């Protein structure tokens with residue numbers, strides 16, 4: 001019961017004031033008294049046996065306290081594949097693989113000593129292409145894969161380089177092809193991408209003689225970090241405290257294993273002094289994990305009336321040297337293959353394959369963005385082949401809530417969203433039926449296109465969340481959550497929900513901006529846009545628990561049955577008798593009678609959420625329920641393509657998502673715009689480049705370009721649909737990750753629809769686009785060059 | 800080793816520094832001005848931006864000795880009185896910070912732009928911030944915050960018009 005309420009209002013995140021005044025502190029800003037500095041020593045070769053490591057010269061550097069190698073930590077760690085070492089044990093698997101860690105009194109000494117660690121390697125044959133790595137003659141990168149402690153839902157193939165082999169089958173795809181009138185077949189490639197979070201990975205750790213560890217880290221999911229560290233160091237979970245201050249971006253890249261266990265061991269090795277490791281940008285590129293590369297082969301069959309009746313796809317993920325998290329990305333890429341469509345016959349294989357390149361991990365989009373890039377282009381091409389409008393072919397195939405089944409055989413419930421309305425809204429917002437604007441120059445083309453998407457959080461069925469609602473003496477509320485906040489604003493949104501449960505202003509509710517595994521409420525991870533949903537529901541249940549305690553006390557004090565009381569407008573009220581009321585302030589810390597007698601005490605509500613709907617997926621067919629909700633959405637763009645240079649400029653961005661309930665439109669808008677910009681940057685610019693030894697050749701922000709102010713569209717249009725989710729917090733669903741998924745596809749669809757040029761490779765940088773135009777439409781390029789030449793000549797003539 | 804004297808956000812500091820010490824490290828480590836961040840350490844991200852006398856510089860590219868006898872301003876210096884400056888307020892109300900790691904640099908850069916040109920055009924904003932990056936993609940919100948403070952139409956639409964319920 002609430003009055004006006006704060007849910008639905010565009011309330012700015014409370015912690016922004018600290019950010020704009022420079023008082024938000026990050027792990028990068030953290031120092032403990034007497035902190036030592038650590039520096040990685042990394043492999044110079046892509047695949048080799050480590051014959052010996054000589055530390056004499058390094059240890060002789062003044063100020064060096066210790067140098068650790070893989071010998072000091074001969075075990076594997078991880079979350080899903082369990083394939084990681086902290087420092088190379090026996091062999092190195094990519095150029096950039098950490099082989100030693102120097103700890104010194106200052107960064108200069110650490111740096112100098114790191115150059116003096118002498119490693120002798122015995123080279124092994126290496127493999128850099130994931131398709132080649134699957135060949136019978138390919139060198140094996142993980143010889144003892146069968147010993148790895150992987151989660152049971154993954155299917156590594158020991159004796160090969162396959163870290164996971166996911167399969168999804170329903171219907172009979174070959175029969176589907178027989179029924180098809182048109183076949184679309186092609187190969188798509190996606191480059192490695194850097195998360196580009198601006199705070200590089202860094203950690204401060206201290207071991208204590210009582211067997212405990214305290215770790216400050218720039219991480220998304222403190223409880224997973226604790227799990228990994230505790231398992232690695234073989235200490236009980238409550239002996240390890242993970243502290244997460246403000247986090248300078250994550251985007252999936254700080255969700256799994258980082259450097260915490262390594263630095264904790266280093267602290268122990270140097271006599272329990274605190275140790276800090278800060279990666280340089282170059283190290284972050286070359287020695288940490290990024291988004292995987294993908295080679296996708298697809299064949300799809302459509303009937304004359306536009307129905308997709310067969311979809312066969314194989315994703316080969318270039319997982320790099322370690323695939324601890326990428327095995328789950330391959331799984332998600334596989335089960336998201338059908339996107340927002342219902343296809344009767346599907347055969348999908350998704351393989352995470354080791355190569356001698358940088359390790360890979362989760363990233364915003366988590367496989368869904370990659371499968372979307374293939375699927376949405378296939379639909380656009382089918383539309384053109386069939387002479388059908390891009391919107392019509394989608395309508396023919398869209399999932400119908402209440403009737404359809406997803407790729408994994410899950411019935412699409414009525415309340416999960418309205419893909420039809422999303423599509424309709426996308427079309428309206430981009431003025432699909434209207435006439436295209438003319439291009440600004442004769443050698444340029446103006447084009448509009450769109451793509452649809454759907455995504456849910458990929459998490460194990462038992463992943464849970466919890467929340468605590470603590471009343472203070474002045475009746476303010478400390479809302480204790482575990483979900484991290486690195487810009488999504490989830491904690492602000494959940495605060496609004498909590499405020500409304502008691503009918504109090506949102507300022508009354510506060511979430512501490514930092515996380516601490518000893519003090520925060522447990523949540524599995526901050527990933528997949530799950531926080532608002534899972535931790536939001538947990539918080540609502542915590543409110544119910546608190547209200548129950550308050551009503552128990554009020555019933556006693558007011559001498560009325562609990563069933564006749566309710567919590568509303570910052571008070572307990574007797575239903576139908578508004579004059580019988582007690583303010584919450586007089587109840588939440590116990591009720592004091594006039595003579596001093598006191599009943600009750602501080603109210604602390606607790607709640608948790610674990611989905612009872614998720615299941616494992618069938619190992620042969622991939623059927624089951626992998627996610628707790630689906631957020632449907634779509635992106636449309638109006639672009640200008642320069643045929644002469646191949647450059648694409650986005651003029652207008654449209655984002656439409658069915659969010660269930662817009663808890664906070666400002667936060668929603670921030671995610672929709674920010675997600676578009678990241679999606680656009682990845683679509684047009686971003687590519688990690690490798691040389692023939694697998695070295696990253698562009699480990700910096702000059703040659704790895706990220707979108708800046710000048711690249712941002714002039715026009716942003718965002719709309720939301722509200723189909724309330726019955727089990728969501730006030731009907732809401734997650735949005736943060738979803739907002740970047742269909743951006744690349746919308747851009748490539750605009751190009752294909754308008755000039756008929758297929759863009760099969762991400763990123764669609766000028767080089768790539770120009771090559772595609774010149775190969776596929778030389779006459780178009782010739783004409784553009786001619787008009788460009790004419791104008792250039794005219795300009796010269798005038799000078 | 801040598802001694803330098805720098806006025807940082809109005810406070811005079813005298814410190815002994817190494818000859819090759821960066822202004823970035825001097826500010827962060829010796830004076831503990833932690834609002835100055837770094838993400839590349841080679842002039843590409845702009846997070847280490849500070850005002851040195853009358854110019855914005857990237858403090859990872861400047862030696863501390865070059866600041867000797869000069870004045871340095873960081874984001875702490877733009878609203879010393881406690882009340883937030885107009886651009887800080889606009890950053891808050893428009894949601895122009897996500898993770899916030901880049902935010903001090905953006906606040907300083909847009910604040911200085913508005914001091915110099917109270918009504919910047921879109922092109923002015925692009926130029927003044929070309930050295931800055933924001934991975935969270937808050938550019939549209941920053942644009943709107945600047946437009947609000949300048950009262951111009953560098954970017955006129957408020958969120959209400961660019962976000963609608965379908």
Ligand code: FES
Pocket residue numbers: 836837838839840841842843844845846847848857858859860
């Ligand atoms: S740290 Fe100075 S520009 Fe990036």
Ligand code: FES
Pocket residue numbers: 198248249487895896897898899900901902932933934935936937
């Ligand atoms: S707010 Fe995160 S990088 Fe700008």
